[in-house]
Amino acid sequence: MIRRVVVLGAAFAGLAFLLLPVVAIFARVPPGRLLSQLGDGAVLDALRVSAETSALAQLLVLAVGTPTAVVLARRFHGRELLVSVVELPLVLPPAVAGIGLFAAFGRFGLLHTSIPFTRLAVVFAVAFVSGPLYVRAAIAAFEGVDANIVAASRTLGAGPTRTFFRVVLPLARTGLAAGAALALARGLGEFGATIMFAGSLRGVTETLPLAVYSEFNVDFDVALSISALLVALSAALLITLKWRPSVSTSRFRFAASS
Amino acid sequence: MATLSLDFALPLRSFELTLALDVERTVALVGPSGAGKSSVLRVVAGLARPARGHVRLDGEDWTELPPERRRAGLVFQDYALFPHLDVLGNVSYGGRERAHELLERLQIAHLARVRPGELSGGERQRVALARALARDPAVLLLDEPLSALDAHTKSEVRHELADLLRELRLPTLLVTHDYEDAASLADEVGVLVDGTLRQLGPPAELVARPKDGFVAAFTGANLLHGDARGARGMTVVTLTSGERIYSTDEESGAVGVVVYPWDVSLAREPADDSALNVLRGEVGSVVAVANRVRVRVGPLTAEVTAASADRLDLAGGGEVYATFKATGTRLVRI
Numbered sequence: 001m002i003r004r005v006v007v008l009g010a011a012f013a014g015l016a017f018l019l020l021p022v023v024a025i026f027a028r029v030p031p032g033r034l035l036s037q038l039g040d041g042a043v044l045d046a047l048r049v050s051a052e053t054s055a056l057a058q059l060l061v062l063a064v065g066t067p068t069a070v071v072l073a074r075r076f077h078g079r080e081l082l083v084s085v086v087e088l089p090l091v092l093p094p095a096v097a098g099i100g101l102f103a104a105f106g107r108f109g110l111l112h113t114s115i116p117f118t119r120l121a122v123v124f125a126v127a128f129v130s131g132p133l134y135v136r137a138a139i140a141a142f143e144g145v146d147a148n149i150v151a152a153s154r155t156l157g158a159g160p161t162r163t164f165f166r167v168v169l170p171l172a173r174t175g176l177a178a179g180a181a182l183a184l185a186r187g188l189g190e191f192g193a194t195i196m197f198a199g200s201l202r203g204v205t206e207t208l209p210l211a212v213y214s215e216f217n218v219d220f221d222v223a224l225s226i227s228a229l230l231v232a233l234s235a236a237l238l239i240t241l242k243w244r245p246s247v248s249t250s251r252f253r254f255a256a257s258s
Numbered sequence: 259m260a261t262l263s264l265d266f267a268l269p270l271r272s273f274e275l276t277l278a279l280d281v282e283r284t285v286a287l288v289g290p291s292g293a294g295k296s297s298v299l300r301v302v303a304g305l306a307r308p309a310r311g312h313v314r315l316d317g318e319d320w321t322e323l324p325p326e327r328r329r330a331g332l333v334f335q336d337y338a339l340f341p342h343l344d345v346l347g348n349v350s351y352g353g354r355e356r357a358h359e360l361l362e363r364l365q366i367a368h369l370a371r372v373r374p375g376e377l378s379g380g381e382r383q384r385v386a387l388a389r390a391l392a393r394d395p396a397v398l399l400l401d402e403p404l405s406a407l408d409a410h411t412k413s414e415v416r417h418e419l420a421d422l423l424r425e426l427r428l429p430t431l432l433v434t435h436d437y438e439d440a441a442s443l444a445d446e447v448g449v450l451v452d453g454t455l456r457q458l459g460p461p462a463e464l465v466a467r468p469k470d471g472f473v474a475a476f477t478g479a480n481l482l483h484g485d486a487r488g489a490r491g492m493t494v495v496t497l498t499s500g501e502r503i504y505s506t507d508e509e510s511g512a513v514g515v516v517v518y519p520w521d522v523s524l525a526r527e528p529a530d531d532s533a534l535n536v537l538r539g540e541v542g543s544v545v546a547v548a549n550r551v552r553v554r555v556g557p558l559t560a561e562v563t564a565a566s567a568d569r570l571d572l573a574g575g576g577e578v579y580a581t582f583k584a585t586g587t588r589l590v591r592i
Contacts, residue, residue, distance in 0.1 A: 149341075155326075155330060
């Protein structure tokens with residue numbers, strides 16, 4: 001009996017600890033004011049920067065990450081090493097990622113570019129941090145496609161390209177979408193690498209999370225409104241993530257067995 | 259009719275698969291699992307590249323061609339249907355022109371809009387066949403076409419498949435671990451063990467004169483063709499040679515009579531015992547298999563002990579009576 005109370009109590013405390021900060025964001029300011037704060041110039045600028053950079057970063061991640069995952073889903077010597085290279089940014093502290101990008105693309109960096117502190121720098125920072133999440137999910141999605149089904153397409157007269165678009169991509173679609181949603185969510189919240197590599201210039205490189213930080217010292221309520229917006233976006237992405245696989249299991253129930 | 263000609267070597271995990279074979283009609287490769295049977299089909303389809311040798315269809319060299327440029331229709335053991343396409347989508351993937359005709363021919367037209375996930379094993383098998391045929395293949399490859407089916411569906415599908423293969427007249431290579439399936443579907447059967455073809459010949463030939471113990475063990479049964487008719491709780495089969503065979507199995511129409519050689523007794527005089535089936539014939543070949551002897555009598559192969567073979571002087575030839583019981587006589591639809 002006592003043990004049950006302790007266990008349930010711990011579970012309740014744990015869930016409350018995770019939920020409380022999120023609730024607090026919405027509790028302090030009435031919803032009406034939260035919405036009106038979003039009309040603030042600084043918020044609109046940050047929203048625009050976030051939307052544009054996230055969209056561009058996502059495009060970059062999909063365009064480069066998909067072929068990367070196709071290659072890494074094959075079996076070859078040294079594959080594990082390359083997969084580790086992809087996974088490294090996931091465990092890297094964001095500030096280190098920012099310094100690394102600076103050291104690589106800075107004016108005095110390895111490649112001598114003028115990318116730092118521009119819109120493109122935000123895109124790079126976001127893609128660097130979110131890309132690996134997508135690539136990892138995409139590798140798993142491509143590996144999950146039955147090799148015999150791919151072989152069947154080839155014997156039916158479809159070359160590798162046609163097979164990829166008509167068989168591999170549709171069958172990997174669910175996994176790819178989940179990876180993309182995860183990457184987008186991670187990219188929207190990117191802070192550390194962005195502030196190191198792109199700075200926080202309003203209207204240019206100041207994204208929503210950076211705006212939360214700068215408004216924190218200026219107008220706490222504005223910071224809360226932006227936070228509320230980010231919570232809503234993250235929750236929406238989480239819901240799509242949770243929903244998609246369950247839809248797909250019923251649809252592709254027999255993919256593995258057939 | 260075209261000829262598929264194979265002569266290649268493919269290194270596998272624990273042995274090298276080597277095969278030289280000409281396929282004109284239907285050839286079945288039988289053997290235990292892991293003997294390299296499916297690899298043969300993969301080489302012909304272009305999914306595995308042999309270390310040396312060639313794959314040719316008449317004068318056309320397929321050895322260096324990618325799968326999509328060979329006209330080989332492969333039916334996978336697990337069917338490998340496209341789960342995201344419906345039946346019509348699957349069948350018309352390789353060719354649209356004949357898709358509807360094939361759906362009709364294989365009696366799956368009513369399933370055109372159904373996805374593979376909702377089909378039964380037998381239906382999936384038909385879809386896989388229709389899909390392979392829709393690309394108008396020059397060669398048909400079947401990987402364990404009956405193994406994924408339950409016993410009831412199996413006999414039905416075997417019957418239809420035999421009809422279809424006769425009608426298609428394509429060089430067909432099929433792979434199975436079941437000698438009965440091989441014997442009922444193929445004109446020639448090859449026994450593949452550890453990547454080597456031990457023996458190749460008509461099914462009856464393999465049963466009568468197995469080259470080694472393995473082939474003997476594998477080719478188990480006699481298969482006689484005849485026409486079955488039920489009468490007084492017993493099925494009477496009139497063999498193509500005219501003799502009558504009794505079986506307790508219930509079947510009618512064209513059947514294969516399956517009798518295991520070790521169920522057949524031989525005698526010089528007609529025996530007066532309970533066995534209903536008696537076939538009289540000249541002793542054909544006499545082949546020793548370990549401590550037993552396989553004796554050909556008319557259309558049958560009997561297996562007796564070496565001692566019995568001596569006592570009856572089977573090596574001397576002459577006429578003998580082969581008897582076997584109606585209860586040990588199985589009938590399969592073909």
